[in-house]
Amino acid sequence: MKTLQKGLSVSLAVALMSTALLACNTDSAEGPEPAPQSEGGSAGNGDGSAEGELLNKEGFPIVNEPISLKMFARKAPPNGPYEDMLMFKEYEKMTGIDIVWEDVPDEGFAERKNLLFASNELPDALYKAGITPLEAIRYGSSGMLIPLEGLLDSYAPNITALLEQYPEIRASITAPDGHIYALPAILTLGAARTNKHWMNMAWLDAVNLEAPETHEDVVEVLRAFRDGDPNGNGQQDEIPLSTWNLPDLINSMSGSFGLQTQMGYRINIEGDKVDLWIEDDRFKQLLEFLHQLYSEKLIDQELLTHTGADYVAKMGEGKLGYFFNQASDPFVNRKEDYAGIAPFVGPNGDRMVNGSPVARDFGTFAITSVNKYPEATMRWIDYFFSEEGSIFMRYGIEGETFDFQPDGKPEYTEAILTDPRGTGVTIGQFTPWPGGGSPQYVNVNNASAINPPEVQAAQEALDPYLPDKIYGAPMFDEQTAKEVNTLRQDIDAFVDESAAKFVTGALSFDKWGEYVGTLNKMNLEQLQKFYQDAYDKTK
Amino acid sequence: MLLIPMAWYILFQYGPMYGLQIAFRDFNPARGITGSEWVGFENFDRFFSSYYFGRLLWNTVSISIYSLLFAFPIPILLALLINEMKGERYKKLLQNVTYMPHFISVVVIVGMLQLFLNPQAGFVNFALKEVGIEPVAFLEKAEWFKTVFIGSNIWQNMGWQSIIYIAALAGVNPQLYEAAKIDGAGRWQRIRHVSLPGIFPIIVILLILDIGHFMNVGFEKILLMQNSLNKDASDVIQTFVYQNGILQGDFSYSAAIGLFNSVINFALLVLINRYARKKAETSLW
Numbered sequence: 001m002k003t004l005q006k007g008l009s010v011s012l013a014v015a016l017m018s019t020a021l022l023a024c025n026t027d028s029a030e031g032p033e034p035a036p037q038s039e040g041g042s043a044g045n046g047d048g049s050a051e052g053e054l055l056n057k058e059g060f061p062i063v064n065e066p067i068s069l070k071m072f073a074r075k076a077p078p079n080g081p082y083e084d085m086l087m088f089k090e091y092e093k094m095t096g097i098d099i100v101w102e103d104v105p106d107e108g109f110a111e112r113k114n115l116l117f118a119s120n121e122l123p124d125a126l127y128k129a130g131i132t133p134l135e136a137i138r139y140g141s142s143g144m145l146i147p148l149e150g151l152l153d154s155y156a157p158n159i160t161a162l163l164e165q166y167p168e169i170r171a172s173i174t175a176p177d178g179h180i181y182a183l184p185a186i187l188t189l190g191a192a193r194t195n196k197h198w199m200n201m202a203w204l205d206a207v208n209l210e211a212p213e214t215h216e217d218v219v220e221v222l223r224a225f226r227d228g229d230p231n232g233n234g235q236q237d238e239i240p241l242s243t244w245n246l247p248d249l250i251n252s253m254s255g256s257f258g259l260q261t262q263m264g265y266r267i268n269i270e271g272d273k274v275d276l277w278i279e280d281d282r283f284k285q286l287l288e289f290l291h292q293l294y295s296e297k298l299i300d301q302e303l304l305t306h307t308g309a310d311y312v313a314k315m316g317e318g319k320l321g322y323f324f325n326q327a328s329d330p331f332v333n334r335k336e337d338y339a340g341i342a343p344f345v346g347p348n349g350d351r352m353v354n355g356s357p358v359a360r361d362f363g364t365f366a367i368t369s370v371n372k373y374p375e376a377t378m379r380w381i382d383y384f385f386s387e388e389g390s391i392f393m394r395y396g397i398e399g400e401t402f403d404f405q406p407d408g409k410p411e412y413t414e415a416i417l418t419d420p421r422g423t424g425v426t427i428g429q430f431t432p433w434p435g436g437g438s439p440q441y442v443n444v445n446n447a448s449a450i451n452p453p454e455v456q457a458a459q460e461a462l463d464p465y466l467p468d469k470i471y472g473a474p475m476f477d478e479q480t481a482k483e484v485n486t487l488r489q490d491i492d493a494f495v496d497e498s499a500a501k502f503v504t505g506a507l508s509f510d511k512w513g514e515y516v517g518t519l520n521k522m523n524l525e526q527l528q529k530f531y532q533d534a535y536d537k538t539k
Numbered sequence: 540m541l542l543i544p545m546a547w548y549i550l551f552q553y554g555p556m557y558g559l560q561i562a563f564r565d566f567n568p569a570r571g572i573t574g575s576e577w578v579g580f581e582n583f584d585r586f587f588s589s590y591y592f593g594r595l596l597w598n599t600v601s602i603s604i605y606s607l608l609f610a611f612p613i614p615i616l617l618a619l620l621i622n623e624m625k626g627e628r629y630k631k632l633l634q635n636v637t638y639m640p641h642f643i644s645v646v647v648i649v650g651m652l653q654l655f656l657n658p659q660a661g662f663v664n665f666a667l668k669e670v671g672i673e674p675v676a677f678l679e680k681a682e683w684f685k686t687v688f689i690g691s692n693i694w695q696n697m698g699w700q701s702i703i704y705i706a707a708l709a710g711v712n713p714q715l716y717e718a719a720k721i722d723g724a725g726r727w728q729r730i731r732h733v734s735l736p737g738i739f740p741i742i743v744i745l746l747i748l749d750i751g752h753f754m755n756v757g758f759e760k761i762l763l764m765q766n767s768l769n770k771d772a773s774d775v776i777q778t779f780v781y782q783n784g785i786l787q788g789d790f791s792y793s794a795a796i797g798l799f800n801s802v803i804n805f806a807l808l809v810l811i812n813r814y815a816r817k818k819a820e821t822s823l824w
Contacts, residue, residue, distance in 0.1 A: 114788040118568045135788065142569030246767070301658075305679060305766050489783065490590050500767040506681070522590055 061096035068098040072123040075103040076435020078428035086430035124371040131363025140181030147179035156382035169359040172472030182366040184359035187442040191459035193356040195324045202337040203230035211341045222298040225321035242300035243324045252324040255352030257286040264473030274532040279516045287502045327450045340458020357472040365439035390441040474534035487527045562795040582795035599775040618704030637698025649763040681771035711737035743821040751808040
């Protein structure tokens with residue numbers, strides 16, 4: 001027993017050493033060659049590609065002979081298996097294009113997507129894949145994702161029309177090299193771009209108060225919710241205020257403190273100056289306000305640890321007094337109790353809410369270099385951005401899953417709306433849109449499911465307080481994007497963590513100076529400059 | 540016969556190490572490993588100058604040290620205890636009860652911790668309330684993180700890890716016990732002078748093996764237990780690698796961090812082995 005066998009032990013040591021390393025075995029010599037960049041024109045068209053006779057430029061079917069495409073997709077909790085979705089099955093019959101789905105659940109999706117690119121084993125297209133601007137540029141400029149602008153011009157009349165109608169979209173999806181590598185979701189419906197302020201009106205009645213107008217009223221109302229037993233069960237089990245997580249809460253209330261979320265980040269734009277407000281005194285005010293609420297147990301004490309599913313359950317069980325959510329679907333069963341209210345006036349007289357731009361979700365769809373039928377693929381996705389196609393995508397088949405109402409708008413069948421599984425899950429079995437992030441076109445005509453009367457009313461309460469202009473996240477060139485990413489990795493983690501500590505009282509506000517000092521050490525100024533430059537370019 | 544394991548090592552253990560070089564490159568999957576630009580120590584520089592470097596290193600090292608201090612000796616004590624027990628049935632019962640938790644998956648363990656330690660409804664806090672102590676949100680306090688993590692690790696693994704010591708104790712020559720008894724040694728003296736020296740080589744070997752992955756703390760469990768309130772104490776090198784490499788796709792950077800981690804492990808392994816060979820005359824090689 002003095003010494004174990006030598007050979008084995010050395011290999012053991014080396015084996016231990018190698019376990020922590022990411023083993024990536026792709027070699028450029030073996031991997032597929034990056035596709036040639038098509039300069040603005042349509043890739044593979046007119047140069048004798050097999051697609052010439054196969055493709056119909058208009059109408060259905062898209063292809064004369066069946067083809068098959070492999071698509072990689074994210075599957076959110078309410079979504080059923082993609083290959084069983086009624087809408088896609090029907091669409092296959094219409095188009096002649098068979099989609100072989102690789103649908104990966106939310107959990108672990110980011111890993112799978114990164115490994116897909118890292119191993120260079122690409123599908124034909126990525127659907128609902130949440131491609132980030134950095135990924136679009138990194139994998140676009142290296143040729144793994146193909147430029148789409150040429151294809152858009154020739155094969156996507158519906159998307160092109162929307163891009164013309166909303167010119168800011170094109171700016172927000174075009175990379176600095178002039179190419180578009182990924183398509184966004186386009187949501188012209190305002191209610192799909194804001195977090196509503198929901199108030200429990202039944203509780204308000206019970207404690208004899210009005211909807212809060214100022215931040216002081218908020219405290220008063222929440223205290224009454226906490227102490228007044230508004231649900232009348234004799235127990236102190238009410239949760240006065242809750243939301244998904246702390247960043248969500250900050251985002252929902254920051255408008256009342258004069259803080260906007262422009263360019264997809266914590267940014268105010270005042271007089272053409274970009275201001276990253278994470279070291280601003282108004283942000284400190286907001287955190288102090290939240291700390292007051294938290295220490296008085298007015299904020300859900302599980303805010304920092306509960307999961308999204310827990311939060312949805314709390315909404316559905318009617319445990320919450322004041323909370324934030326885009327639509328009313330998690331609490332349809334008690335929607336009479338709740339109403340959307342206007343944002344409150346903050347200590348400096350600000351009254352604002354934040355919203356997302358029309359191109360709400362970046363990178364919902366992209367075509368890769370291994371795709372042999374990019375034109376057909378582009379026609380395949382374009383249909384969903386037409387009036388007709390968007391209804392088809394979100395509502396399925398007329399007479400089977402929906403019917404047109406007298407006013408011409410689609411509505412799901414009674415069986416779907418009353419399904420005991422809940423509408424989200426039921427709809428998610430035949431179309432992928434529940435769960436968010438789909439390549440889709442959401443407008444006032446195809447959104448009754450997320451825009452029922454109570455949500456419309458809640459949106460109307462917010463409308464007067466939306467910023468005049470909402471800038472989307474900018475596209476940096478690859479080098480800058482990398483630097484921005486490096487800076488943000490540390491800074492965002494630090495801000496989120498510090499905010500949690502300030503709010504819960506783990507860190508006292510005497511340390512605010514230190515917090516700002518650390519941010520400056522992390523080179524906040526440089527990050528702000530990157531955003532300023534990006535803003536100056538789009539202006 | 541040796542060819543098969545050798546081929547396995549070359550193919551699956553040494554082969555992938557060729558990918559290590561991405562730590563020194565700006566890895567771009569389209570260009571492949573060898574095609575990506577060589578950046579030297581840039582990724583290491585970035586890590587060492589990161590705001591989080593100090594905290595990551597301290598958390599990783601301190602969790603390991605505490606584990607060695609508290610979690611390593613307990614299976615030995617448990618084995619000695621079981622060895623000294625008289626009734627076969629109680630012995631078996633104790634062994635079964637202590638090694639069962641090993642078979643519960645990490646996800647379930649963390650779920651149980653969250654349930655038991657819940658400040659409102661968990662039975663631990665319930666018990667604390669009964670004796671007049673304010674409930675503590677254990678999982679939301681950085682200062683409690685390491686205690687909860689290592690404490691639950693001990694509960695999970697002590698029975699399982701004690702098996703090897705029990706086996707070693709069974710191998711101690713019974714005549715030595717007889718001789719000690721005749722010489723008038725009490726129970727404590729027998730443990731000190733017969734049992735412990737009997738299993739000492741095994742202890743040293745397991746210690747060396749443990750130190751060989753000193754910097755690899757229980758990554759999955761930490762990740763599951765982590766939240767923004769306990770991150771001060773729970774952010775370790777491995778979770779950082781996961782968050783940057785896998786979630787953000789920053790492969791080169793995380794490969795560099797992983798390499799740094801492994802080099803420390805490797806150096807510690809060599810050092811402790813050399814030390815053990817000199818002092819305890821027991822070693823891996």
